[in-house]
Amino acid sequence: MSEPYVMIVDDEETFVQTMVKRLSKRGVQMASALNGDAALEYLKAHRNMDVVILDVKMPGKDGIATLQQIKAAYPLLEVRMLTGHATVESAVEGMKYGAFDYLLKPCDIDELMSKVHQAAEKKKAHEEKIKEAAVKNALSSYGD
Numbered sequence: 381m382s383e384p385y386v387m388i389v390d391d392e393e394t395f396v397q398t399m400v401k402r403l404s405k406r407g408v409q410m411a412s413a414l415n416g417d418a419a420l421e422y423l424k425a426h427r428n429m430d431v432v433i434l435d436v437k438m439p440g441k442d443g444i445a446t447l448q449q450i451k452a453a454y455p456l457l458e459v460r461m462l463t464g465h466a467t468v469e470s471a472v473e474g475m476k477y478g479a480f481d482y483l484l485k486p487c488d489i490d491e492l493m494s495k496v497h498q499a500a501e502k503k504k505a506h507e508e509k510i511k512e513a514a515v516k517n518a519l520s521s522y523g524d
Contacts, residue, residue, distance in 0.1 A: 383409060384408060384430040384496055384499075384500035385409040385411070385426075385428055385429050385430045386431045386496055387411040387423070388400060388410070388411075388433045389413045389414075389419040389438075389446065390412075390434075390438070391414055391415060391439060392435075399412075400412050402489050406489075411426065416434075416445060419432065419446060420449055420453075423457070427454070429454075430503050431457075431460065431480075431499045431503070432450060432457060432458070433460050434446060434447060434450075434462060435462050436470050443474070444473055447459055447461070447478065451478040455478075456510075458480045458502055460481045460495055460499060461479045461481070461482045462485060463485060464484070480499045480502065481498075
């Protein structure tokens with residue numbers, strides 16, 4: 381499998397720069413945004429994104445609101461919530477709206493890479509199932 385295309389969304393610019401650098405060194409194609417609105421704008425222009433790593437607490441549009449908009453527009457895109465302020469409530473809310481997983485800051489880079497690969501594989505598997513269903517549908521209607 382090719383390396384995933386990942387976006388990190390967090391209002392802490394130094395953290396974002398560090399994560400982009402660390403994941404890029406591991407061969408991951410990276411993008412970043414410092415707020416939810418910027419992330420949504422980027423996703424409109426880059427529909428081949430595999431995984432979004434999304435901070436829960438951000439000024440303006442928080443991570444949960446951003447997650448809801450991402451999943452509404454791009455239901456197959458896998459989102460991992462990232463926070464330094466985890467609560468059971470925010471984790472449950474994030475999962476309810478379609479987050480793939482929840483990670484605590486600071487997170488171990490190897491654990492993060494493993495979670496990113498799992499999320500990217502899940503997205504690719506969903507895409508393959510949709511393609512297979514479309515082919516079966518086309519073939520069955522061709523025979524009519």
